[in-house]
Amino acid sequence: MLAFFQESLGKLSYxxxxxxxxxxxxxxxxxxxxxxxxxxxQDYAACIKACQTCAxxxxxxxxxMLGQSSPNDCPLCCYECLEICIQCARALARGSRFAKExxxxxxxxxxxxxxxxxQHNMDHCQRCADSCRVCADECRKMAx
Numbered sequence: 001m002l003a004f005f006q007e008s009l010g011k012l013s014y015x016x017x018x019x020x021x022x023x024x025x026x027x028x029x030x031x032x033x034x035x036x037x038x039x040x041x042q043d044y045a046a047c048i049k050a051c052q053t054c055a056x057x058x059x060x061x062x063x064x065m066l067g068q069s070s071p072n073d074c075p076l077c078c079y080e081c082l083e084i085c086i087q088c089a090r091a092l093a094r095g096s097r098f099a100k101e102x103x104x105x106x107x108x109x110x111x112x113x114x115x116x117x118x119q120h121n122m123d124h125c126q127r128c129a130d131s132c133r134v135c136a137d138e139c140r141k142m143a144x
Contacts, residue, residue: 044092047103047138051089054110054128054135058082061117061128074116074125081113081132088139104143110136 058078065075088106091099114132117125 041092041095044095044099044142047135047142048089048092050131050135050138051085051092051106054131055082055085055089057124057128057131058085058113061124064122064124070120072116072119073112074120077109077113077116078128081109084109085135092142100143103139107136107139107143110139 058081062075062078062082065078084102084106088102091102096102110132114129114136117132118129120126
């Protein structure tokens with residue numbers, strides 16, 4: 001799954017092998033028109049980007065935590081979070097009638113994951129928690 005994100009998003013700023021590019025979302029928005037006028041809503045771009053970033057950071061955290069003991073729900077929370085982030089981004093990209101519901105659930109899961117990962121001192125857990133907080137904030141905005 002990480003390879004999919006690496007190919008489609010390029011490189012994130014704090015991971016030398018991954019780059020998330022704001023223009024990527026805008027590029028897709030301009031190309032996502034069909035004869036029915038379907039287009040990704042410009043208002044969704046920040047939330048889609050936050051979901052994509054969060055999913056990548058959760059995947060990295062999950063992979064780094066495999067085989068390590070944890071006193072809390074990390075890395076299980078990372079798996080749950082990356083799954084809902086992917087689904088939320090997809091729902092927003094297609095303009096789902098349930099976008100607000102996806103966003104509300106995504107915000108809840110991201111808050112839980114941030115709480116769990118922030119309790120660990122490892123850099124990947126802290127980056128994951130930070131991305132989860134950003135995603136939760138963006139999703140909360142969309143859910144209201």
